[in-house]
Amino acid sequence: MELPKNYDFKESEKRLRQHWEQEDIYRFNPDDLEKPVYSIDTPPPTMSGKMHLGHSFSYSQQDFVARYKRMRGFNVFYPFGVDDNGLATERMIEQLKQVKSRSMPRDEFIALCLKTVDELQPGFIEDWKRIGISCDFSIFYSTIGDHSRKISQRSFIELYTMGRIKRELAPIMWCPSCQTAIAQVELKDKEFESTLNHIKLDIEGSQDSVVIATTRPELMPACVGVSVHPKDKRYKKYHGKKVKLPIYNRSVPIIPDEYTDMEYGTGVVYYCTYGGVECIDWMLRHPEIKAIDIMNPDGTLKPESGILAGLKSEAARKKILEELQKTGHLVKSEPIKHVVNTHERCGTQIEYIRSEQWYVRYLDLKKEFLKAGRKLKWYPKHMRARYDNWVKGLRWDWCISRQRYFGVPFPLWYCKKCNEVMLAEINELPVDPLKDKPRKACKCGSNEFIPEKDVFDTWATSSLTPQIAIELFKDKPIYSRLFPMSLRPQAHDIITFWLFYTVVKSQLHYKTNPWHDTIISGHALDPHGKKMSKSLGNVINPQDVIEKFGADALRFWAAGSKLGDDLPYQEKDLMTGQRFATKLWNASKFALSHLEGHKPRKTKLEAIDAWLLSKLHTLILQSTKAFDKYEYYRVKADTEQFFWHILCDNYLEIVKDRLYNKSAYTQQAYESARFTLYHTLLAVLKLMAPFTPFITDEVYQLHFAQVEGVKSVHSTAWPKVQRKLINAAAAEAGDIAVEIIAHARKAKSEKKLSMAAPAKKIVITTNKADALKALEQDIKAVLKAEVLEIKPGTEKDLKVIVEL
RNA sequence: GGGCCCGUGGUCUAGCGGCAUGACGUAACCUUCACACGGUUAAGGUCACCAGUUCGAUUCUGGUCGGGCCCACCA
Numbered sequence A: 001m002e003l004p005k006n007y008d009f010k011e012s013e014k015r016l017r018q019h020w021e022q023e024d025i026y027r028f029n030p031d032d033l034e035k036p037v038y039s040i041d042t043p044p045p046t047m048s049g050k051m052h053l054g055h056s057f058s059y060s061q062q063d064f065v066a067r068y069k070r071m072r073g074f075n076v077f078y079p080f081g082v083d084d085n086g087l088a089t090e091r092m093i094e095q096l097k098q099v100k101s102r103s104m105p106r107d108e109f110i111a112l113c114l115k116t117v118d119e120l121q122p123g124f125i126e127d128w129k130r131i132g133i134s135c136d137f138s139i140f141y142s143t144i145g146d147h148s149r150k151i152s153q154r155s156f157i158e159l160y161t162m163g164r165i166k167r168e169l170a171p172i173m174w175c176p177s178c179q180t181a182i183a184q185v186e187l188k189d190k191e192f193e194s195t196l197n198h199i200k201l202d203i204e205g206s207q208d209s210v211v212i213a214t215t216r217p218e219l220m221p222a223c224v225g226v227s228v229h230p231k232d233k234r235y236k237k238y239h240g241k242k243v244k245l246p247i248y249n250r251s252v253p254i255i256p257d258e259y260t261d262m263e264y265g266t267g268v269v270y271y272c273t274y275g276g277v278e279c280i281d282w283m284l285r286h287p288e289i290k291a292i293d294i295m296n297p298d299g300t301l302k303p304e305s306g307i308l309a310g311l312k313s314e315a316a317r318k319k320i321l322e323e324l325q326k327t328g329h330l331v332k333s334e335p336i337k338h339v340v341n342t343h344e345r346c347g348t349q350i351e352y353i354r355s356e357q358w359y360v361r362y363l364d365l366k367k368e369f370l371k372a373g374r375k376l377k378w379y380p381k382h383m384r385a386r387y388d389n390w391v392k393g394l395r396w397d398w399c400i401s402r403q404r405y406f407g408v409p410f411p412l413w414y415c416k417k418c419n420e421v422m423l424a425e426i427n428e429l430p431v432d433p434l435k436d437k438p439r440k441a442c443k444c445g446s447n448e449f450i451p452e453k454d455v456f457d458t459w460a461t462s463s464l465t466p467q468i469a470i471e472l473f474k475d476k477p478i479y480s481r482l483f484p485m486s487l488r489p490q491a492h493d494i495i496t497f498w499l500f501y502t503v504v505k506s507q508l509h510y511k512t513n514p515w516h517d518t519i520i521s522g523h524a525l526d527p528h529g530k531k532m533s534k535s536l537g538n539v540i541n542p543q544d545v546i547e548k549f550g551a552d553a554l555r556f557w558a559a560g561s562k563l564g565d566d567l568p569y570q571e572k573d574l575m576t577g578q579r580f581a582t583k584l585w586n587a588s589k590f591a592l593s594h595l596e597g598h599k600p601r602k603t604k605l606e607a608i609d610a611w612l613l614s615k616l617h618t619l620i621l622q623s624t625k626a627f628d629k630y631e632y633y634r635v636k637a638d639t640e641q642f643f644w645h646i647l648c649d650n651y652l653e654i655v656k657d658r659l660y661n662k663s664a665y666t667q668q669a670y671e672s673a674r675f676t677l678y679h680t681l682l683a684v685l686k687l688m689a690p691f692t693p694f695i696t697d698e699v700y701q702l703h704f705a706q707v708e709g710v711k712s713v714h715s716t717a718w719p720k721v722q723r724k725l726i727n728a729a730a731a732e733a734g735d736i737a738v739e740i741i742a743h744a745r746k747a748k749s750e751k752k753l754s755m756a757a758p759a760k761k762i763v764i765t766t767n768k769a770d771a772l773k774a775l776e777q778d779i780k781a782v783l784k785a786e787v788l789e790i791k792p793g794t795e796k797d798l799k800v801i802v803e804l
Numbered sequence B: 001g002g003g004c005c006c007g008u009g010g011u012c013u014a015g016c017g018g019c020a021u022g023a024c025g026u027a028a029c030c031u032u033c034a035c036a037c038g039g040u041u042a043a044g045g046u047c048a049c050c051a052g053u054u055c056g057a058u059u060c061u062g063g064u065c066g067g068g069c070c071c072a073c074c075a
Helices: A010-024 A053-071 A087-097 A105-128 A146-161 A219-221 A233-238 A276-287 A303-308 A313-327 A363-375 A379-391 A458-462 A465-471 A476-483 A492-510 A542-549 A551-558 A571-591 A608-627 A634-660 A667-688 A693-708 A728-750 A768-775 A778-784
Strands: A037-040 A075-077 A080-082 A140-142 A165-175 A187-203 A209-214 A223-228 A242-244 A252-255 A268-273 A330-343 A353-361 A375-379 A410-415 A421-423 A449-451 A483-491 A515-521 A759-768 A785-792 A799-803
Touching: A010 A105, A010 A693, A037 A053, A053 A075, A053 A105, A053 A483, A053 A515, A053 A542, A053 A551, A053 A634, A080 A105, A080 A330, A080 A375, A080 A465, A087 A105, A087 A693, A105 A458, A140 A410, A146 A165, A146 A458, A146 A465, A146 A492, A187 A219, A187 A799, A209 A268, A219 A223, A219 A268, A219 A303, A219 A313, A219 A778, A223 A276, A252 A785, A268 A276, A276 A353, A303 A313, A313 A330, A313 A759, A330 A542, A363 A379, A363 A476, A363 A492, A375 A379, A379 A492, A449 A515, A458 A492, A465 A476, A483 A492, A492 A515, A542 A551, A542 A571, A542 A799, A551 A571, A551 A693, A571 A667, A571 A693, A608 A667, A608 A728, A634 A667, A634 A728, A667 A693, A728 A768, A728 A778, A728 A799, A768 A778, A768 A785, A778 A785
Parallel strands: A037 A075, A080 A140, A223 A252, A375 A515, A483 A515, A759 A785
Antiparallel strands: A037 A483, A165 A353, A187 A209, A187 A242, A187 A330, A223 A268, A242 A252, A410 A421, A410 A449, A759 A799
16 A cells, blocks of 8 residues: 655645545434433634634543543534624624624614624634534524524523512613623723822811722712711711712711721721722612712713713813812822723723613522532532632622623513513514514503513523523434533633523523533643733634644644643644654554555464553553543543554564564464554554544544444544453563663664664573563564573563673 | 632653653764654753651642632722
């Protein structure tokens, strides 16, 4: 068989992808009720750009598992979706098309989004296919698609019926730039330079005054009260009094409140509705206080704020500080750095304003959520701590309404007459209340309705990916076996978003966890171990990496880290991956050239062959155990080690003589070598197939496909451990042989001789002389020894004398 | 401020009670009939630091220092 000298990954990867697609290698079979099902809740990547290196890293890791399970005989349910609704997509389209969602008709903007998403989708998905992700891409969903809308809206209606949904006028975290409510999970800390301003407030009916310290003086028009610690001696005399606000000439009460920190600033704090969470808490403790709303949704201040009207926070702050300076109420203004909550999607400082929003009521279920977290099997284990931490720290119900355009609409209307909420009916979903009308009249008899304009938060939909995926098979008998799913793979940054919300929905709807196991990937870092970011300019594009080193090399790199561990991208690791492919190609070329006409059937094994097979089956045993615990990196590392050093560096060198000079050996010895070669190479291909699917299948196609009668290595069965082949005596004898060979190689190396140089005489003294006899001919051949003597020794140490 | 993870030869990494893995890099040699994208050999580590437990610690416990991630209302 004439094979090309070099392995061309570009040509090969492309061709194999076509082959896999044509032969439906990764197709889930919904009609197969024999095989056990392994179902994966594949993360739908957010369609807000191209696949980045972090994606290729974590999707590769989950793909190792999917491929392993498939080879273990599971009917693998491995769908692929895209998360293409919501703010991230809106932002992408605004940038791409140079438009502003707010300055164009809603319909038009949505149409533009849908059209653009449709256009971009195939190219976006292509990257996942290029790295060899073995999803069944025919099991596909888009989170903005009708199928997802239907399920998302149905979930809302069901939760509404259960009494888990509420609509409330309440202070809410608000992004003035995106002009929408946002959730706790969308916050991001950011440090800002600011000033801590000490402002004098006069006590009403007295000459005294107190000084407050604040970073938000511009909120003074919304000030509703001042607090001191009840035990603070300095201010005890003022309990029950009022202070007069400068400029606004309004009086607000001084209220003792034990949450006030006596140490901070002056020990006096003023509360404005709403300066922050602390203010909202304070309001809850003092319900007699009425809030003052001074902020518009766009972040400007309302007319009630007098001189500050129309200004945004920063300008207003400057203005009021100038005024307070003039009136002599500004005592001092000192620069500070402080941490402020910002909206993670746009970096804008968030504000708290009051507005009506929809919530999933779940704060009463924290204990259940903690219990659910404990039931889930986490890999690595310690990732659960993040979930627990998050659940314990929850303080808001889940706000699911967004004042945006491109999302799944709330399936409801309000009666114009009596204001009653009119829900859509489940069998008419999906609906768009802006276009559709309720089927029935309101209870009050009215037929006029106001549509709800809000859309769901993306997580309200993406928390339903298990249902979205499996309901594509709703009419098949296999449907009932798909849930709870076997596995949720994802990266650690969205444990508190996606993982948590999926658990929440599953617990609320089905009182069960959505999956049995979860595997959490780490992040891909830059070569110096730093996070990649556009602003640092250290972003590495996986597309470039694939172009340069191949998809196998990229995956090989991703297999080099444990679950949950971050991994720096180092080009040398990619080169190692590429070299592995080349080495496998070359070793296979050699092996296959000796396997023509070989029919794999058991023969009596030569000693060194028994040694190799013993090592191989030990490897298979360990690898299977490791993979079952999702420790894929061990399988990759051990197999690589076995392949390169045991198989190539030693076994192939030893067996060469038997293969080339077969007349010097018995037919049985020759066949033993061929059997061992076939068996071992096939096993190595299989063990590596989850990691480097291209090169392994390429080699498999050259020979094994016909012999085995299976179309792809990815459709073959994972190697089975044959315990009879694990043979301690054979393993030990072979190891001694390898040690002898190393001695001789060292002797040749020291004399600066080629390894092919003949040795006049080699004398071995060992207490395992009997066992070594069986290896004599092989050792003699590989070392090109003219004379080989094996002497029985009593010492433990092996003695090798090499005469060159 | 709380929680979690991590600190192993120049770089990345395995191991996690008893001679410290491997890769890349480095040096010398070998163009041997699968492979020079190769082979052989070699150099290179007080396993961050300090205490403790133990016959024995890189591995366990406590602390210190350093790095990372997540969370948190100090105005």
